[in-house]
Amino acid sequence: MSEANNLTWHEGRVSRQQRATLLGHDAACLWFTGLSGSGKSTLSRAVEEELVIRGVHSYALDGDNVRMGLNGDLGFSAADRTENIRRVGELARLFVDSGAVVLTAFISPYRADRARVRELIGDGFVEVFVNPGLAVCESRDPKGLYRSARAGEIPEFTGVSAPYEEPEAADLVIDTGAHSLDESVALVVAWLVQRGVIPA
Amino acid sequence: MSEANNLTWHEGRVSRQQRATLLGHDAACLWFTGLSGSGKSTLSRAVEEELVIRGVHSYALDGDNVRMGLNGDLGFSAADRTENIRRVGELARLFVDSGAVVLTAFISPYRADRARVRELIGDGFVEVFVNPGLAVCESRDPKGLYRSARAGEIPEFTGVSAPYEEPEAADLVIDTGAHSLDESVALVVAWLVQRGVIPA
Numbered sequence: 001m002s003e004a005n006n007l008t009w010h011e012g013r014v015s016r017q018q019r020a021t022l023l024g025h026d027a028a029c030l031w032f033t034g035l036s037g038s039g040k041s042t043l044s045r046a047v048e049e050e051l052v053i054r055g056v057h058s059y060a061l062d063g064d065n066v067r068m069g070l071n072g073d074l075g076f077s078a079a080d081r082t083e084n085i086r087r088v089g090e091l092a093r094l095f096v097d098s099g100a101v102v103l104t105a106f107i108s109p110y111r112a113d114r115a116r117v118r119e120l121i122g123d124g125f126v127e128v129f130v131n132p133g134l135a136v137c138e139s140r141d142p143k144g145l146y147r148s149a150r151a152g153e154i155p156e157f158t159g160v161s162a163p164y165e166e167p168e169a170a171d172l173v174i175d176t177g178a179h180s181l182d183e184s185v186a187l188v189v190a191w192l193v194q195r196g197v198i199p200a
Numbered sequence: 201m202s203e204a205n206n207l208t209w210h211e212g213r214v215s216r217q218q219r220a221t222l223l224g225h226d227a228a229c230l231w232f233t234g235l236s237g238s239g240k241s242t243l244s245r246a247v248e249e250e251l252v253i254r255g256v257h258s259y260a261l262d263g264d265n266v267r268m269g270l271n272g273d274l275g276f277s278a279a280d281r282t283e284n285i286r287r288v289g290e291l292a293r294l295f296v297d298s299g300a301v302v303l304t305a306f307i308s309p310y311r312a313d314r315a316r317v318r319e320l321i322g323d324g325f326v327e328v329f330v331n332p333g334l335a336v337c338e339s340r341d342p343k344g345l346y347r348s349a350r351a352g353e354i355p356e357f358t359g360v361s362a363p364y365e366e367p368e369a370a371d372l373v374i375d376t377g378a379h380s381l382d383e384s385v386a387l388v389v390a391w392l393v394q395r396g397v398i399p400a
Contacts (some may be wrong), residue, residue: 018252022255047253070290098300100298
C-alpha cells in the first residue's frame with residue numbers, strides 16, 4: 001500500500017456545461033501540427049489574439065514556451081518527443097476542462113502520439129494541419145535550421161532527417177503558403193463559429 | 201547545434217494587462233499547502249466554485265487529478281515529489297499567464313520547492329497554509345492513510361514518517377478545524393477582494 005494506490009479522480013464541482021454557460025462559449029483544443037517553418041506558432045498566436053478580442057477565454061501553448069518550462073528536462077529523441085506530446089496533451093486537457101479554447105503548436109510528427117491526445121481529450125479535439133509544403137517551410141527557414149539540417153549539423157530534424165507523419169483526416173488543413181496570416185486566422189475562426197464552439 | 205539550442209521564449213501577443221481588462225479580474229495562483237486531511241483540495245474546489253459563480257475564470261488543480269494525468273509517471277520519493285511540484289508550478293504559471301485564478305492543492309512539504317514556485321510565478325503567487333493541526337488531520341483520516349502510516353504500511357507518509365516543512369510567512373493561514381468550509385471560503389474570497397485581485 002502506498003499513497004499512490006489511494007488516488008481517485010476528483011471531479012471538479014463545476015461542470016463543463018456550467019462553465020460553457022458562464023463563459024458564453026464551448027471549450028476546445030485546437031491542435032496545430034506541421035513542419036518547422038509551417039507557421040503553426042504564428043497562426044496559433046494570431047488566432048489566440050482574435051479569440052481574446054472576441055471575449056473567448058483562449059490560450060496558446062507552443063514548443064518554445066512549454067519546452068523551456070514544463071518540458072525543460074526533455075530533448076529531441078523519439079522517446080522524448082513522445083513524452084513531450086504526452087505532457088502537452090495532459091496540459092491541454094486541463095485547459096479544456098477549465099473551459100478555455102486552448103491552441104497548441106507543436107510539430108508532433110508521430111500519428112500515434114496525436115491519436116493518443118485525441119483520445120485523451122475526446123470531444124473538443126480539433127486537429128489543424130498547417131501545411132504549406134516542405135519547400136515553402138524550407139524557403140522560409142527563419143532560424144536557419146533547415147540549412148543546418150541539410151549540412152548535417154542537426155541530427156533528427158523533422159522533414160529532413162526525421163519523419164513527419166502527415167495527418168490522414170485532419171479536421172482542418174491550412175495552406176499558409178496559399179493564404180495570408182489574416183486569411184488563415186479567418187478560416188480557423190469561421191470553422192469554430194460554424195461548429196458552434198464560439199458565437200458568431 | 202541542435203533544435204534545442206534554438207528555443208526562444210515567444211511572448212504571447214496578448215499582454216497580461218489586456219487579459220485582465222477583458223476578463224474583469226487579475227490573474228493569481230493560490231497555492232494551498234498542508235498535510236493530508238487538512239482540507240486543501242476540498243477548500244480549493246469550493247473556492248473555485250465560488251469564483252466561477254462570480255464570473256472569475258478559475259481552475260483548481262490537485263494532487264489527485266494531476267497525479268493521474270500529467271504526473272502519472274512520478275512516485276512519492278523526495279526526488280519525485282520535487283519534480284511533481286516543479287511541474288505543477290510550471291502548469292500554474294501557464295494558467296496565470298492565461299489570465300486565470302488557478303488554485304493548486306498539493307501537500308508540497310518542502311519549503312525550497314514552494315520558494316522555487318513563488319519565484320517562478322512572481323507577482324500573483326499566494327501561499328495559503330491550510331492548517332488545522334496534525335491531530336485534526338489524523339482524526340479525519342478519510343482514506344485511512346494515517347492509520348496505515350502509523351501501522352508502518354506506508355513508507356514516507358508526510359507528517360508521520362516524512363517531513364512537512366511549515367510555511368514561515370504564508371500569505372494566508374486557514375485553520376479548517378476552527379472554521380467551517382463556508383467560513384474558510386469566505387476568508388479566501390475576502391482576501392482576494394481586499395488585495396484587488398477580483399472585484400467585490
